[in-house]
Amino acid sequence: LVSRMRGFGTTIFAEMSALAERTGAINLGQGFPDTDGPPALLARAAEGITGGVNQYPPGPGTPELRRAVAAARRERYGLDYDPASEVYVTVGATAGIAAAILAITEPGDEIVLFEPMYDSYAAAIAMAGGVRRPVTLRPRGGEGGRFAFDPEELRAAVGPRTRAVLVNSPHNPTGTVLTAAELAVIAQLCREHDLVAVTDEVYEYLTYDGAEHVPLATLPGMRERTLAISSTGKTFSVTGWKTGWVMGPPELVDAVRTVNQFLTYTANPALQLAVAEALETQEDWIARLATGLAAKRDRLSAGLREAGFRVFGTQGTYFVLTDIRPLGFDDGLALAHRLPELCGVVGVPAQVFYDDAEEGRPYLRFAFCKRDEVIDDAVARLARLR
C-alpha cells in the first residue's frame, strides 16, 4: 500500500458493523435505516432491470436523472443548473466527493474542512496528495446544545496554499445544521481567497424542528465556485444504491467528469431512472420520513439521557452525538469496543473523525434511523451502563 494511504486501515463503519454482527449487539453504529424506501421507487428499479435498462448509460448520467436533479434544486432552493453541463451523476456521494477532490487538488494543496469529519474526506484528500486543515466544531450552549466553529479559527486555517473548503451540512456525526450566519462566514472567506467550495449535502432533506438546509451555493458569489454533492441513499432510505450527483459550474463539473470517467465511468442506469421519477413524485414520502426521523431522534435522545449520557442536540441527519463522561467513562474508542459486552449495543466512536483525537475522545455517536422497537430495545440495554 502506498505511504499516503497507510493509516486508513478499515473504515470505522465496517469495523463496527462487523462487531455488531459478531456479538449479536443492536447496531446503532453505521447509519442505515432498517425499513425500505418508497415502494414505487423499488418497483421502478426492478422494472428497469427486468425491462432491459442494463447497459452503460451516458457517462454523466441518464438525461432523466440529471433533469430531475436540476428541477429539484430549482424548486427547493431557487438554484438553476443546466442538466447537460452542470449536473453529473456519480456512484454515490462518496465517488462524487473523491472525484471532486482529485479534480481540484494539486499535490501539496490544502483543503480546509471541519472536524469531526466524515471519514472519506481525509482519504480522498490523501489520495489526491493534498493536505487537510481541520477546524474543530465544538459544543455550544450546555445540555442539548449544537456544535459550531470559531470564525477566527476558520480564518486562521486559510493560507496561501488553500485550494478549497469542504463543508458538510447537515453534519455527520454531530447532527448540526449550519446557520445562514455560519455559511456567510465561509462564503466570505471563499470569495476573499478565491477558494473552491465542495459541499456534502447528502442529508439535505433530513432536517428537523424547522431547521433549514441552505446550500452554500445560494450565497452571493458562491454558485460559480461551488461543487455541490448529494445522493439518494438518505433521501429515499436506500443507502446501498450508491447513486449520487455533483452540481456546479461547467468548468468544475467538467473537471470532475475528467476524473470520474476513469474511476467508475458511469452508474447503474435502472436505479438512475427510478430515482429520477422518485425525485419528482415522492415529496410527501420524504416529508413523512423527516417527520418520522425527528420523532425517532427524540425517542433515542430521551433514552440516552435517561441512561446517563450527555446528549447533544441534533437538527439533521441520522445521528445523535453523546458525551460519555457523565457515566464515568472517558475514552469513546475504548467504550465503543466494549459496549457490546457491557450492554449489547454498538455505537461509533467519534474520535476517529478527528485529527485532534483528544477533542473527540469523549464522544459516541448513535444512529436513530431504526424501527421504534429497536430503539426501545437499545435504550433498555444502554440503561444497564449506570
Ligand code: PMP
Ligand atoms: N457524506 C456523508 C456525510 C455521509 O454520512 C455519507 C454516508 N452515507 C456519505 C457522504 C456517502 O454517501 P453515499 O452513500 O451516497 O456515497
Ligand code: GLN
Ligand atoms: N454514512 C454512514 C455513516 O456515517 C456510513 C457509510 C459507510 O459505511 N461508508 O454511518
